[in-house]
Amino acid sequence: MERKRILLADDHQIVRAGLKQLIDAEPDLHVAGEAATSAEALALLREGNWDLVLLDISLPDRTGVDTLRLIRTHLGDIPVLIVSAFPEEQYAINLLRAGANGYLKKDADVDEILRAIRVVLQGRRYLSPTAADLVASRLDQPGAGPAHQDLSEREFQVLCKLASGMSVTQIADELFISVKTVSTYRSRLLEKLQLGSNAELTYYAVKNGLIQ
Structure with a gap:
C-alpha cells in the first residue's frame, strides 16, 4: 500500500512531533515533510507531490488565512486541513469559505484527527460536530452568530x-x-x-x- 504524503505546517515543534508520531503509526499515512513557517510550507509544496497539508492558523511569517489563499491561488486544489487552537466559531466558517477542506481543533482526540485526515483525503470536507452546527445555524438563521x-x-x-x-x-x-x-x-x-x-x-x- 502506498502511503499518503502529508505535510505538517506548524511553528510548534512539539505539536509537529506529536502529530507525526500519531500519523506515522498508521499504515496508510506518512508525514513526508514539516514546515515551521508559511514560506517553508509553500516552498515544500512547490517542490513535491503532496496528498494533504495540515495547516496551522498562527504561523510566524504569515497567517494561515494568507497561506491558504496563496495555496489556492498558486498551487491549485491540494487538500488543506486546518489544525488550530482557535475555537470553530471564530474561524471555521471563514476558512471553509476561503477554500479549506476541513477545520480541526488541536485538542481533538486521536480518533477524530485520523478520521478528519481520511475524510479530506477522500475528497470530502470534514466538519466537527461543532462546525457542522455552525454551518447549519447559518443556513437556518442567516445573520446569526458573529x-x-x-x-x-x-x-x-x-x-x-x-x-x-x-x-x-x-x-x-x-x-x-x-x-x-x-x-x-x-x-x-x-x-x-x-x-x-x-x-x-x-x-x-x-x-x-x-x-x-
Missing part, C-alpha cells in the same frame, strides 16, 4: 491585518492591491461590523478571538 462570519474571504483577510496593526499601505503592498482598494475594504468592514475606527476593529478582533 458578524465576521458573513464577511467575504478578502474582507476577513483585511480585517485580521488591520486589527493586527498593519497600515493600509502595508496591507496593499502585501496583498498586491491598491491603497484605494484596501481603503474601500476598510470602509466596508466598518459598515458591516457597525464599527467606527481601527481601534474598534482591533477590539472586535480581540474580543472574538481572531487575534491574540
Whole structure:
C-alpha cells in the first residue's frame, strides 16, 4: 500500500512531533515533510507531490488565512486541513469559505484527527460536530452568530491585518492591491461590523478571538 504524503505546517515543534508520531503509526499515512513557517510550507509544496497539508492558523511569517489563499491561488486544489487552537466559531466558517477542506481543533482526540485526515483525503470536507452546527445555524438563521462570519474571504483577510496593526499601505503592498482598494475594504468592514475606527476593529478582533 502506498502511503499518503502529508505535510505538517506548524511553528510548534512539539505539536509537529506529536502529530507525526500519531500519523506515522498508521499504515496508510506518512508525514513526508514539516514546515515551521508559511514560506517553508509553500516552498515544500512547490517542490513535491503532496496528498494533504495540515495547516496551522498562527504561523510566524504569515497567517494561515494568507497561506491558504496563496495555496489556492498558486498551487491549485491540494487538500488543506486546518489544525488550530482557535475555537470553530471564530474561524471555521471563514476558512471553509476561503477554500479549506476541513477545520480541526488541536485538542481533538486521536480518533477524530485520523478520521478528519481520511475524510479530506477522500475528497470530502470534514466538519466537527461543532462546525457542522455552525454551518447549519447559518443556513437556518442567516445573520446569526458573529458578524465576521458573513464577511467575504478578502474582507476577513483585511480585517485580521488591520486589527493586527498593519497600515493600509502595508496591507496593499502585501496583498498586491491598491491603497484605494484596501481603503474601500476598510470602509466596508466598518459598515458591516457597525464599527467606527481601527481601534474598534482591533477590539472586535480581540474580543472574538481572531487575534491574540
